[in-house]
Amino acid sequence: MKFIHISDTHLVADGRGHYASDPAYKLKRAVQSINKYQKNADFVVITGDLSDKGDISTYIDLKNILDDLNVPYYLLIGNHDNRENYINTFTDRFNYDSFAQLSTVQDDNLLLFLDTKYGDWHNGGLCESRLKWLEEKLSSHKNLPTYVFMHHPPFNIYHQQMDDIGFDTKQEFWDIIKRSDDVKHIFFGHTHLVVSGVYDGVGYSSTRSTNHQVALLPKDENLYFNSKEQPTYSIVHITPNQTNYITHEYLNEEDIYPSNI
Secondary structure, three states: OEEEEEOOOOEOHHHOOOOOOOHHHHHHHHHHHHHHHOOOOOEEEEEOOOEOOOOHHHHHHHHHHHOOOOOOEEEEOOOOOOHHHHHHHOOOOOOEOOEOOEEEEEOOEEEEEOOOEOOOOOOEOOOHHHHHHHHHHHHHOOOOOEEEEEOOOOOOOOOHHHHOOOEOOHHHHHHHHOOOOOEEEEEEOOOOOOEEEEEOOEEEEEOOOOOOEEOOOOOOOOOOEEOOOOOOEEEEEEEOOEEEEEEEOHHHHHHOOOOOO
């Protein structure tokens, strides 16, 4: 199984710039790159913060951009998104109790796409209904290798400002995950950073935003962004004994040259 991981597109209304950058342009460039170089991918997943303010026009813009993508795609929502506006635009992409949450089986792997938007603040979490859904999906697909996609990382990533707007239901989430032996890897967004590691035996990965990145060296307690650092998408290959994650700075593709080796 091969897929492309994109995150935090942060589209803005009326094609305006955002943090001295153009999020629509950078997403279009990602789509062009995927169509040209990654057209054998099974799917693309965008792990939330599709829109910066949740304007319905930004979801229409997103749909128009993704109409040019030549592989199937899955979408998650994040803290910046508006669930109602998203659902009203992508009417076929949610299937549980009016949450943007769904599951599918791909190449004998269970894929779980979670809706971690939680209240009206930037922190994420899963309510009782969504936690029940997660537990039921894991229970009804025992012994299938399982890959979880979500916006917020369900643990601290050791970046204080990001951890302050992290995941509020960590314990409830991991109580369910650890009752299953099938979850192999978790893919998330929110961080605007490439983050990878292992938590309690489960691998995890995130990719940069397609628009602006989180600064690693904040000056004070505020969160700082960097729009000059390159956007990325990540290329994921999954086999029965390996999860391989390659992060690609797609705006630099015109600067590649053949090797003399």
